Amino acid sequence: MMPTLLFLCLVIYACFSSCNASATKIKGMFVFGSSLVDNGNNNFLQNSAKADYLPYGVDFPYGPSGRFTNGKNVIDLLGEQLKLPFFIPPFADPSTKGSRIVHGVNFASGGSGILDDTGSIAGHVISLPQQIRNFKEVTLPELEAEMGNRSKKFLQSYLFVVGTGGNDYSFNYFLRKSNNTVSLEAFTANLITSLSRQLKKLYNLGGRKFVLMSVNPIGCSPMVKAVQPRRQGCVQVLNKAVELFNVHLKSLAVDIKPQMPASYLVYVNSYKIIRDIIKNPLSKGFKDEINACCEVASVNEGGNGILCQKQGRVCADRSAHVFFDGLHPTEAVNMQIATKAFASMRTTEVYPFNVQNLTEH
Template sequence: MDAAAAFLLSIIFILASPNIEAAQQFSGMFVFGDSLVDDGNNNLLGSLAKANYFPYGIDFYEGPSGRFCNGKTIIDFLGELMGLPYLPAFASTFTSVGINVVNGVNYASAGAGILDETGLQLGDRFSLSQQVQNFETTLNQLKSQMDEKELSQYLAKALAVMILGSNDYINNYLLPSLYTTSSNYTPKDYADLLIGHYTSHILALQSSGLRKFLLAGVGPLGCIPNQLASGRAPEGECVSFVNDIVEIFNTRLRSLVDQLTRSHPGSIFVYGNTYGVFTDILNNPDSFGFSVANKGCCGIGRNQGQITCLPMSIPCLKRDQYVFWDAFHPTEAVNQIIARRAYGGPPSDCYPINVKKMAEV
């Protein structure tokens, strides 16, 4: 390779690579979640829920990586704001040599829920309970790199992000042909069941040494293309009863933040109001630069929401003008807005404090 070609290649690499400009504000970030933030764990699982093929990743510097998006996820943007590099998927820490887990690990898995049985019809996935166990595996790796005091200080300054609950509705409660939960529980009782399980896993992580938690609420699922494609709402409207039951869960989760804050004064618990931020975007798409808010950029069927992106399908051209990437997931443009508001927004976006302030505590 001549000098000119080498120079051109280096410029292309710089432009394509993630741009981390902020100073590192947390010692690391550990992510527990579902397909909204999965960055490749399901690539290595026997799951029907995969995104390691085109057009997924069409706008991501690595191409299809397992992210259920055209580009970056909320976690990617949040990490950039916090001065952290992209996190390795937990599954890759065993299949690739030399992966550094000190900056954190992503345990999120498409199809995963708070309940173990959620997403069962999709095949293998790391449920929340398994993700917590996987964190313990990482913890053992960190113990080999730090002494007890260093590890304690490191964990206290790390951020745990938990984005779960969506699948417990769309891949459990709202599928009465496959799950009995909607017959066995009222929406209020189901929300209580979820919060009870969620609490036990949050406290397990807290007892392992983590002290800073961002707990994201569930978005307005009644407005996603998949639910609009069901025909259960008038044209131009969301499926209101789905949003209503999701809000019950979110109300419980915000109350849990207050409860945990009172009972664990040495820890910080924050509620991320994903529902509110996403509703702002859907109610005022034009003001956020979006022109299409009721169908996926790629997909098949009504509202392009009945089936997600098929391999090698051609997505919309103006992806930054779409709120939804596919039947279930937002576009990179929406993920950036959500991440920025979680990082620096007011208490209505991130309660009681935002991520930036969490780093300062």
């Protein structure tokens, strides 16, 4: 009886160890990008791109936190998949130091872009180049001191997540007259070149595992549809622009590897994941793929067509809506993106492999 019991205990232990292996291989995440991955940095900046009030955070454990959704964003949910012990703290929060940075830091800033001048319409936002400078000049030295390790090799156990690019089209290319003489192809090529340069900087600082988030289908957002209320379906000129970017971003995940030896990059096609929901919402568990869940003030009403009204109305069933405000998805959509990013076996959704496989490298 005892040998049998001992054998069963060993089997259970082995299974438990293997099932939780991914939870121990990734220590944390460093996050760079815009509002889709911002965990609250804009709360501490002077700008109009804020989500630190209700109904934002109506379903988040700590209420309004600066996340541009009703509950958890895709970074929070990916962190849960990775079994990280707590939410990744925002860089701009004065309390983000010491032991709080051991499992990663979020540098993302709502309204920002790959280019430095993107987002200036919103006020003080932190561009991608500045986010990476913040990592290099502030967080990395603090982390090295906290870990007692200056070899940079410890960064191989962190994911570097980058989710940006949409604002470069919405609030730069399509908004500024100075871009009238610049072709979409040339603008996109410049974005990809700039992004490539920033990824190499992170690589040279010690990053080895990268997750690149595609730009979402902004042409399907309530913000865009509100500008053209009579139009049926999505605004294709915007979607075609970000589709072009996404094609190049997916290629970059492979093409940049020779310049970044021993690195691993995963491309998450959140564009397709959201587009599939919009095309057939009922089959994915959604009922409204058109309207914002919260009350959004239009430009004519003194708003920007994107953000929720402070203390404004909010739909009762957030899980049935694709969009929470005029641009950003609900937690329910974020959950689908994070789940597929982590475990999908379809290369049309994650390429060349999923985040779970990335943790094994």
